[in-house]
Amino acid sequence: MFTGIVKEVGRVRGIAKAGDLYKLSIESKTVGERSDIGASISINGVCLTVTNKEKGIIHFDAVEETVRKTNLGDLISGNEVNLEDSLKTGEAMGGHFVLGHVDCVGRIIDIRKHGREDVSMKISVPKEFACLIVKKGSVALEGISLTVGEITGNQFEAHLVPHTLKSTTLGLKSAGDALNIEFDIVGKYVARLLEGTTPAAGNLTEDFLRENGF
Numbered sequence: 001m002f003t004g005i006v007k008e009v010g011r012v013r014g015i016a017k018a019g020d021l022y023k024l025s026i027e028s029k030t031v032g033e034r035s036d037i038g039a040s041i042s043i044n045g046v047c048l049t050v051t052n053k054e055k056g057i058i059h060f061d062a063v064e065e066t067v068r069k070t071n072l073g074d075l076i077s078g079n080e081v082n083l084e085d086s087l088k089t090g091e092a093m094g095g096h097f098v099l100g101h102v103d104c105v106g107r108i109i110d111i112r113k114h115g116r117e118d119v120s121m122k123i124s125v126p127k128e129f130a131c132l133i134v135k136k137g138s139v140a141l142e143g144i145s146l147t148v149g150e151i152t153g154n155q156f157e158a159h160l161v162p163h164t165l166k167s168t169t170l171g172l173k174s175a176g177d178a179l180n181i182e183f184d185i186v187g188k189y190v191a192r193l194l195e196g197t198t199p200a201a202g203n204l205t206e207d208f209l210r211e212n213g214f
Contacts, residue, residue, distance in 0.1 A: 004095035004145025045143030047100025095145025
């Protein structure tokens with residue numbers, strides 16, 4: 001379990017396929033030091049298990065399905081990645097509940113500046129995931145907890161403050177880049193619960209939600 005608050009930007013030192021696994025090595029100064037072998041770490045929003053560690057380097061294995069369903073396969077040596085170690089009991093909950101299970105890979109459509117310090121990013125997701133986008137709800141982009149802004153079909157906006165741009169990899173992104181996306185777990189449970197009972201689009205009412213326990 002994670003919160004979407006990036007603790008460190010690490011650097012890829014190696015990624016290679018070995019049989020059915022991908023071997024990933026990440027340079028880390030703080031997250032790796034705090035994590036033991038067997039611990040879970042979020043890498044660009046993907047939960048992976050530490051398989052080995054040495055001074056300043058942590059090692060992971062990823063199965064082919066994980067690489068295929070995320071953008072980890074696009075990484076090359078030298079790339080920077082967002083790192084977050086798992087939430088510990090008693091720690092402050094700064095973002096939202098993030099599982100590290102990527103739902104889909106989205107793509108940046110546009111990045112715009114509004115004034116000096118407000119940057120918005122428009123992201124497109126596969127159409128089958130559009131029902132999970134909730135205005136002012138939470139979403140994890142590359143493992144970063146953000147708030148959903150305006151929604152148009154299967155596209156949504158997220159506004160980024162200067163701190164996020166400086167302390168994560170989002171400040172390095174450009175239009176066309178792929179992003180790992182995990183939608184809010186609460187929204188996914190609601191969508192599952194209402195599956196088969198949801199009224200036609202545009203007919204979702206307060207009475208319907210009340211009748212179904214919301």
